[in-house]
Amino acid sequence: MIFSKNPLLDSLIGSAIGSVSTGPPITSYIIGGELLKEGVSLIAVTAFMVAWVTVGVIQFPFESIMLTVKFALIRNATSFLFSIVVAIVTVLLLNNGW
Amino acid sequence: MARHNRAKRRNISWFFVAAVIFIYVVIACVDLSLFSKSVVLFSNLIIKIIPIFIIIYVLMTVTHYFITPDFVTKHFIESGMRKWIFIIIGGILSTGPIYMWYPLLADLRKRGIQYGYIATFLYSRAIKVPLLPVILFYFSAKYVFVLTATMIIMSVLQGIAINKILQFEQ
Numbered sequence: 001m002i003f004s005k006n007p008l009l010d011s012l013i014g015s016a017i018g019s020v021s022t023g024p025p026i027t028s029y030i031i032g033g034e035l036l037k038e039g040v041s042l043i044a045v046t047a048f049m050v051a052w053v054t055v056g057v058i059q060f061p062f063e064s065i066m067l068t069v070k071f072a073l074i075r076n077a078t079s080f081l082f083s084i085v086v087a088i089v090t091v092l093l094l095n096n097g098w
Numbered sequence: 099m100a101r102h103n104r105a106k107r108r109n110i111s112w113f114f115v116a117a118v119i120f121i122y123v124v125i126a127c128v129d130l131s132l133f134s135k136s137v138v139l140f141s142n143l144i145i146k147i148i149p150i151f152i153i154i155y156v157l158m159t160v161t162h163y164f165i166t167p168d169f170v171t172k173h174f175i176e177s178g179m180r181k182w183i184f185i186i187i188g189g190i191l192s193t194g195p196i197y198m199w200y201p202l203l204a205d206l207r208k209r210g211i212q213y214g215y216i217a218t219f220l221y222s223r224a225i226k227v228p229l230l231p232v233i234l235f236y237f238s239a240k241y242v243f244v245l246t247a248t249m250i251i252m253s254v255l256q257g258i259a260i261n262k263i264l265q266f267e268q
Contacts, residue, residue, distance in 0.1 A: 030232070056196065067207060093248070
């Protein structure tokens with residue numbers, strides 16, 4: 001199991017795996033749901049699913065051709081960081097009675 | 099280029115199917131009980147999600163019919179708060195592969211639309227209304243609501259951040 005019990009590290013690992021994965025979002029939901037059943041933390045699963053749909057490592061070459069390398073770099077880097085933030089905020093809100 | 103990428107993705111999909119079938123055949127030769135166990139698991143999963151796929155298909159057909167590139171282009175030209183709202187809604191409702199949207203977004207950029215708005219549109223695309231049945235199948239409605247709201251806020255923050263970063267660099 002590559003996931004630990006450290007929320008920050010788990011979200012980082014989830015985001016990293018989600019970033020390099022590609023495919024329709026539906027696949028990420030199914031994998032995420034199954035990971036959750038296997039005991040992976042919600043924070044890691046959320047980071048994984050959000051990174052899957054927002055970070056486009058595979059699409060990067062085409063994105064950089066169409067919208068410049070600088071934009072593609074900044075967008076993907078911020079999407080990666082935001083996937084961790086989204087995971088932490090979502091789980092914090094849920095744990096605080098939302 | 100988009101057509102080339104689509105053809106390439108189609109080929110990769112067939113390779114993937116072929117690889118999965120090959121793995122199943124190998125497992126059947128090595129361990130028949132493991133093979134039958136995985137076939138039962140796979141069949142149960144498919145039976146469970148077939149109704150969801152039908153709902154998704156209907157929702158995707160409807161959104162694909164109404165949310166066209168022309169619709170998005172028209173609303174990128176709005177101003178102020180309305181612009182943000184239309185970009186987010188356009189992103190959420192837009193369908194099809196991302197490759198189809200890059201040329202349109204590049205064209206909008208040439209017409210003076212700031213990169214931040216393009217980033218917000220791309221981020222909002224991550225929220226998929228037609229796929230809600232699947233995510234609700236695995237996660238609670240409360241989770242889906244909180245995640246969606248957080249992602250909408252984050253899409254705006256990313257747009258603002260990218261506008262600031264690129265303005266600062268210029």
